[in-house]
């Protein structure tokens with residue numbers, strides 16, 4: 312058993328809340344553009360993710376009521392608690408977008424993206440660009456908090472713009488004083504992209520700045536480089552964070568959340584999913600996508616998910632190739648049915 316098990320159990324017994332929202336398991340699904348849509352969020356919630364997020368949504372698109380943008384925000388009650396993440400560079404636009412989202416969609420919380428490193432976004436002053444201009448960060452934050460009413464506002468950020476401008480030690484209390492209710496930290500710099508390693512010691516720094524704060528502090532959600540359930544325990548132990556957010560490790564792997572929940576309860580990790588489990592999950596994911604996005608978009612979106620689900624067993628590459636290159640809905644459905652029947656026969 313992990314050396315930090317007593318610490319972990321203490322962490323679990325501590326109710327994890329953001330604003331007034333109670334979150335049952337302190338392991339959350341990260342916002343991921345093009346991935347964390349209705350279908351994937353439902354599957355992760357069903358498998359034990361404590362909370363899920365939309366992908367980042369453009370504040371400009373929201374206030375223009377662009378139908379594609381608004382479709383990224385729509386969610387079902389089964390997904391709650393859910394956070395909607397918005398991005399933008401203009402405090403006034405961010406304020407209007409925040410008001411629109413909380414009144415029209417009523418999410419459990421609103422998250423501000425101060426972490427996206429993609430040049431197309433940062434060139435316009437949005438995402439991680441705010442890490443270079445803390446007064447802009449203040450203005451955006453105050454505008455969103457002011458417009459969100461009773462809905463808690465949180466921030467997801469990177470550690471700084473580059474290695475010479477790490478802002479973590481400065482921004483924690485600054486954001487909490489502006490009314491932010493939790494901070495998620497992915498401790499890489501914007502310039503780093505995904506290279507190198509996430510520096511978890513910066514999560515610890517943020518925790519000690521915020522949790523010891525005299526007004527009671529706000530929760531810190533640690534993020535970055537979680538690859539297996541044991542890493543979640545290690546992040547709790549090494550950083551003292553209140554919750555852990557998981558991104559890439561959940562791709563093709565909604566089981567990650569129930570495996571982690573078992574570990575957090577002090578049990579051993581449940582068996583890794585069998586091929587039959589994977590086929591069933593693909594089937595379910597596919598049907599949810601078709602229901603939500605229609606035949607053409609659902610089929611196209613499912614191709615990348617097949618790539619993540621179908622791996623790690625003999626013959627996976629061949630099956631994956633056939634699924635990813637299938638001509639359309641019917642061929643994919645037939646292939647999944649065929650695979651399922653083959654598995655059932657094998658076990659009878």
Ligand SMILES: Cc1cc2nc3c(=O)[nH]c(=O)nc-3n(C[C@H](O)[C@H](O)[C@H](O)COP(=O)(O)O)c2cc1C
Pocket residue numbers: 341342343344345346365366367396424426427467497534535536537556557558559560
């Ligand atoms: C494909 C992809 C899309 C992402 N989209 C978003 C996003 O919309 N908003 C956001 O805050 N972070 C986004 N991220 C960053 C993740 O939320 C997370 O911070 C990052 O992947 C590090 O966590 P991980 O090591 O657990 O994957 C994205 C990451 C990936 C891989």
